[in-house]
Amino acid sequence: MKYSLKHLEELEAEAIYILREVYAQFENPVILFSGGKDSITVTHLAKKAFWPAKIPFSLLHVDTGHNFPEAIEFRDRLVESLGARLIVGSVQQSIDEGRVLEEKGLNASRNILQTTTLLDTIEKHQIDCAIGGGRRDEEKARAKERFFSHRDEFGQWDPKNQRPELWNLFNGRKNMGEHFRVFPISNWTEMDVWEYIMDQKIEIPSIYFAHEREVVKRQNSWLPYSKFLQLRHGEEVLLKTVRFRTLGDITITGGIESNATTLEEVIVEVAAARETERGNRADDKRSDTAMEDRKKEGYF
Numbered sequence: 001m002k003y004s005l006k007h008l009e010e011l012e013a014e015a016i017y018i019l020r021e022v023y024a025q026f027e028n029p030v031i032l033f034s035g036g037k038d039s040i041t042v043t044h045l046a047k048k049a050f051w052p053a054k055i056p057f058s059l060l061h062v063d064t065g066h067n068f069p070e071a072i073e074f075r076d077r078l079v080e081s082l083g084a085r086l087i088v089g090s091v092q093q094s095i096d097e098g099r100v101l102e103e104k105g106l107n108a109s110r111n112i113l114q115t116t117t118l119l120d121t122i123e124k125h126q127i128d129c130a131i132g133g134g135r136r137d138e139e140k141a142r143a144k145e146r147f148f149s150h151r152d153e154f155g156q157w158d159p160k161n162q163r164p165e166l167w168n169l170f171n172g173r174k175n176m177g178e179h180f181r182v183f184p185i186s187n188w189t190e191m192d193v194w195e196y197i198m199d200q201k202i203e204i205p206s207i208y209f210a211h212e213r214e215v216v217k218r219q220n221s222w223l224p225y226s227k228f229l230q231l232r233h234g235e236e237v238l239l240k241t242v243r244f245r246t247l248g249d250i251t252i253t254g255g256i257e258s259n260a261t262t263l264e265e266v267i268v269e270v271a272a273a274r275e276t277e278r279g280n281r282a283d284d285k286r287s288d289t290a291m292e293d294r295k296k297e298g299y300f
Helices: 005-025 037-050 069-082 091-096 114-124 190-200 263-272 290-297
Strands: 029-032 058-063 086-090 129-131 148-151 179-182 211-218 221-224 238-243
Touching (some): 037 190, 058 091, 058 114, 190 263
């Protein structure tokens, strides 16, 4: 499949410009790093933006404790290769300290709990800007985001009170206690990310490629079987060849049956897909406004 190098070069230039604006306007910015393809792409762009110097941003991972092992292994290797500083906010620690209450039941998830951990970590380390890999094509709430997304002193997002961004002028002014979330790849699509990863030969975790895994069929998707997944009556653990289009908690990230083992095959598969990449995320299925509600409270 052919893609436009000029198109990718324009997206890259825009993202690099935004990353350099972050460096110029903020004192202690970090990259929100999950080990997913989007945060990996943002980290790669930061590497290009400041080469030959090291990335001037720490990487911040909100660790729910319910991770894909492959993602954590990849995270640690990447951080070591970059010589970057890794900040880890622990959801388990938030639970132990009574900051949040763990959900119970068959649909329990730690996804919502991440918000408190993230905001506590931002406050603890005096972070004034968190750079994320959110894209406007992912979900309707994320389509409302500016490149520079202002958050109030409580870390909350008001979609009706965002600043205009005309002529690529970005306003990072804030009051004490406030911070920004910045999304350099807002204008990218899922296909753009995959084509850029292939063009730049960026390494990604193995979960994005088809592989055999124990899974459980739930809500029309294949959830990975793990010690964190509580089986419902009648559910059966099966061995399937699957891959994952997005990365989140292992308890909520559904896979798709696939034979795509190369980037070229993944791109062909994405081009033919009729469901969004977050269509197999259980956290987005809780309500029609699940993502926007979480974002208003301080979620990614």
